Amino acid sequence: xxxxxxxxxxxxxxxxxxxxxxxxxxxxxxxxxxxxxxxxxxxxxxxxxxxxxxxxxxxxxxxxxxxxxxxxxxxxxxxxxxxxxxxxxxxxxxxxxxxxxxxxxxxxxxxxxxxxxxxxxxxxxxxxxxxxxxxxxxxxxxxxxxx
Amino acid sequence: xxxxxxxxxxxxxxxxxxxxxxxxxxxxxxxxxxxxxxxxxxxxxxxxxxxxxxxxxxxxxxxxxxxxxxxxxxxxxxxxxxxxxxxxxxxxxxxxxxxxxxxxxxxxxxxxxxxxxx
Numbered sequence: 004x005x006x007x008x009x010x011x012x013x014x015x016x017x018x019x020x021x022x023x024x025x026x027x028x029x030x031x032x033x034x035x036x037x038x039x040x041x042x043x044x045x046x047x048x049x050x051x052x053x054x055x056x057x058x059x060x061x062x063x064x065x066x067x068x069x070x071x072x073x074x075x076x077x078x079x080x081x082x083x084x085x086x087x088x089x090x091x092x093x094x095x096x097x098x099x100x101x102x103x104x105x106x107x108x109x110x111x112x113x114x115x116x117x118x119x120x121x122x123x124x125x126x127x128x129x130x131x132x133x134x135x136x137x138x139x140x141x142x143x144x145x146x147x148x149x150x
Numbered sequence: 151x152x153x154x155x156x157x158x159x160x161x162x163x164x165x166x167x168x169x170x171x172x173x174x175x176x177x178x179x180x181x182x183x184x185x186x187x188x189x190x191x192x193x194x195x196x197x198x199x200x201x202x203x204x205x206x207x208x209x210x211x212x213x214x215x216x217x218x219x220x221x222x223x224x225x226x227x228x229x230x231x232x233x234x235x236x237x238x239x240x241x242x243x244x245x246x247x248x249x250x251x252x253x254x255x256x257x258x259x260x261x262x263x264x265x266x267x268x
Binding site for chain 2: 016019022025030031032034035038041042043044045046047049050051053055056059060063066067072084087089104105106107108109111112113116
């Protein structure tokens with residue numbers, strides 16, 4: 004798989020589904036089709052305010068730009084069997100390349116399962132637009148039974 | 151409550167709503183009741199997590215990749231993309247660069263839903 008990944012030849016648009024389409028049956032069948040054929044798609048006009056997303060990107064970026072010692076305040080404890088907390092992960096030897104990704108993981112719902120211990124307390128002001136760095140936001144609905 | 155918590159909680163309600171809608175549509179596609187997938191996965195006890203991935207800048211990109219290939223082991227991932235995502239999808243037995251618009255939200259059907267005969 005790695006070989007194929009490195010030798011990928013094509014670039015394709017993943018399916019786009021417009022959620023503002025009033026024909027909900029059409030939207031539903033597009034979602035099902037994309038899920039079957041791709042397992043990945045994008046939704047546009049999804050109703051989540053751009054302004055909110057930008058604020059979120061900003062506070063997240065601010066967190067990752069804190070000094071390591073401050074980020075460690077919300078670090079995933081060494082002995083934790085749960086996934087919550089900040090981690091920096093450096094993996095070696097992926098076909099001669101290394102993978103480096105830092106992440107912050109915490110529950111956001113339901114309220115009874117939210118542990119603010121892992122929510123950063125200190126995002127200093129920072130403008131997302133000016134940053135050359137990369138932040139991706141994953142909102143993950145987890146149904147882990149064992150992890 | 152600090153700023154970060156406020157933003158997070160407002161976002162959580164949007165994300166929950168969108169996820170539930172997608173579950174409804176998938177249930178429909180499976181010929182089930184609208185609520186079937188949601189109920190099967192725990193109803194109101196379903197957990198939502200936020201994950202922020204941060205790929206530190208590297209002076210030599212040839213030496214570092216962000217995330218190695220993987221599948222998502224959860225139910226649904228909603229991904230807010232930006233210009234520099236570098237997302238690839240494994241489709242028709244090869245990795246392709248996934249093109250997307252930055253105003254959209256990328257939905258990834260995770261392993262829990264990845265049923266061959268969906």
